[in-house]
Amino acid sequence: MCGTNNATADPTTAAHTISASTPYQRVDDFLSNVGSYKIIESTLREGEQFSNSFYTTEMKCKIATMLSDFGVDYIELTSPVSSPQSYEDCKTICKLGLKSKILTHVRCNMEDAKKAVECGVDGVDLVIGTSSFLREYSHGKSMEMIRKTALEVIEYVKSKGVEVRFSSEDSFRSDLVDLLTLYKAVDKAGVNRVGVADTVGGATPRMVYDLIRTLRGEVETHFHDDTGCAVANALTAIEAGATHVDTSVLGIGERNGITPLGALMARMVVTSPEYTKSKYNLKMLKDIEEYVASCVQVNIPFNNPITGFCAFTHKAGIHAKAILANPSTYEIIDPSLFGLTRYVSITSRITGWNAVKSRVQQLGYSLTDDQIKEVTAKIKQMGDIRPLAVDDADSIIHSYNLSLQQATVA
Numbered sequence: 581m582c583g584t585n586n587a588t589a590d591p592t593t594a595a596h597t598i599s600a601s602t603p604y605q606r607v608d609d610f611l612s613n614v615g616s617y618k619i620i621e622s623t624l625r626e627g628e629q630f631s632n633s634f635y636t637t638e639m640k641c642k643i644a645t646m647l648s649d650f651g652v653d654y655i656e657l658t659s660p661v662s663s664p665q666s667y668e669d670c671k672t673i674c675k676l677g678l679k680s681k682i683l684t685h686v687r688c689n690m691e692d693a694k695k696a697v698e699c700g701v702d703g704v705d706l707v708i709g710t711s712s713f714l715r716e717y718s719h720g721k722s723m724e725m726i727r728k729t730a731l732e733v734i735e736y737v738k739s740k741g742v743e744v745r746f747s748s749e750d751s752f753r754s755d756l757v758d759l760l761t762l763y764k765a766v767d768k769a770g771v772n773r774v775g776v777a778d779t780v781g782g783a784t785p786r787m788v789y790d791l792i793r794t795l796r797g798e799v800e801t802h803f804h805d806d807t808g809c810a811v812a813n814a815l816t817a818i819e820a821g822a823t824h825v826d827t828s829v830l831g832i833g834e835r836n837g838i839t840p841l842g843a844l845m846a847r848m849v850v851t852s853p854e855y856t857k858s859k860y861n862l863k864m865l866k867d868i869e870e871y872v873a874s875c876v877q878v879n880i881p882f883n884n885p886i887t888g889f890c891a892f893t894h895k896a897g898i899h900a901k902a903i904l905a906n907p908s909t910y911e912i913i914d915p916s917l918f919g920l921t922r923y924v925s926i927t928s929r930i931t932g933w934n935a936v937k938s939r940v941q942q943l944g945y946s947l948t949d950d951q952i953k954e955v956t957a958k959i960k961q962m963g964d965i966r967p968l969a970v971d972d973a974d975s976i977i978h979s980y981n982l983s984l985q986q987a988t989v990a
C-alpha cells in the first residue's frame with residue numbers, strides 16, 4: 581500500500597518548504613561535519629555477522645555495486661582470514677573497479693594484515709578490543725602490548741601504500757586515558773583514521789558527544805543498536821566532529837545490528853539536505869533494501885524510516901486535510917526525494933471528508949461537498965464494523981455515485 585493507488589493527488593505535490601527557522605536542520609559549529617559526513621558501508625562485513633546472512637559471491641558483487649552506485653565512500657568486507665571463500669570474494673570485489681573504495685576489516689595482527697593487503701584492497705581496517713572485558717576475556721593483551729603490535733602493523737600496511745584505520749573495540753567501556761593515549765600513538769604512526777566503536781550498543785548520545793569532541797582529524801564511528809540509539813548516536817557523533825559513520829543496509833549485523841543506512845539517510849536528509857541529496861543517490865535506497873532483505877530472507881520492517889510500508893501513509897482526517905493542502909504540515913521528508921509517493925488513506929472510521937473528496941476526484945466523480953460528507957458518513961459507518969480495504973471504500977463511493985445517477989434518471 582506504499583502509495584501507488586491514489587498517489588497522483590495533485591494538491592499533494594506542492595513543494596516541501598522547510599523554512600530557515602526549522603529546528604530540525606543542522607546544528608552547525610566549527611566541529612560539526614553534518615555537511616560533509618562520509619559513509620563506510622559494512623553490509624558485507626558487519627552485515628555478514630547478522631544471524632541470517634549467507635552471501636554468495638554473486639550477491640556480494642551485486643550488493644557492492646549497488647552501494648557504490650548509491651554513492652557510499654567506502655565498502656567494508658569480511659576479513660579474508662575468515663575462510664578461503666572470503667579471501668577469494670575480497671579479491672573479486674577489489675577487481676570490480678567500483679567508485680567506492682574497498683576496505684577489509686581484520687584483527688590487529690601482522691598475519692591478518694598481510695592477507696588483507698594481498699587481496700588488493702584500498703584500505704585495511706584494524707580492530708582490537710580495549711575494554712577490560714575484552715582484554716581480559718577475549719585476546720588477553722595489555723594496553724602496552726596492543727600499542728606495540730598496532731604500531732608494527734600500521735607501519736607494515738602503510739609501507740604497502742594502503743590506507744589504514746585503527747579502531748578500538750568496546751570504546752565506551754574502555755578507560756578514557758588508555759584510549760586517548762593509544763589514539764595519540766597510532767595517530768603519530770600515521771593512521772588515516774581512528775575508529776570509535778560502541779560494540780555493545782550501550783552508549784547514549786551524550787556519552788558519544790563527550791568522547792568524540794576530544795578527538796580531532798579523521799574519526800570513524802560505529803554504533804550498535806542494542807538500546808535503540810544507533811541512529812541518534814551516529815548523528816551526534818557527526819555533530820561532535822566525526823568524519824565517518826559505519827552503516828549497514830537495514831542495520832543488519834551482530835545481534836540486532838548497527839546504524840541502518842536508510843535510517844541514517846532519513847535523518848541526514850533532514851539535518852543536511854543539500855549535501856545528502858547531492859552526494860547520495862537516494863532513489864536507489866528502496867531497491868538496495870529490498871535486494872539485501874531478499875538475500876538474508878527478512879521483510880522490510882513496517883516502521884522502517886522511508887521504506888516501511890506505511891512510512892508515508894496519512895490516515896487521520898485532520899492529517900489528511902492538511903497534507904492535501906500542503907504536505908509539509910505532517911511530513912518532515914518529501915517521499916519523492918526517494919522516488920516514493922505518499923498515500924492518503926480513507927479506509928477507516930477516522931478518515932475525514934477532505935480525504936474522501938480527493939479520492940472521489942481521483943475516481944473521476946464530481947460530487948458536491950454535501951454529497952461527499954454523506955458518502956464519508958457511509959465509509960465511517962462501515963469502518964465502525966470492520967477493517968476496510970481500499971476496494972471497500974472505493975465500492976462505497978461507486979455505489980453512492982450510482983444511486984445518485986439512478987435517482988436523476990428516475
Ligand SMILES: N[C@@H](CCCC[NH3+])C(=O)O
Pocket residue numbers: 626707747748749750775776777778779780800801802804826
Ligand atoms: N563490529 C566491531 C568492529 C568495530 C569496528 C569499527 N569500525 C565492533 O562493533 O566493535
Ligand SMILES: [Zn+2]
Pocket residue numbers: 626779802804833834838
Ligand atoms: Zn560492530
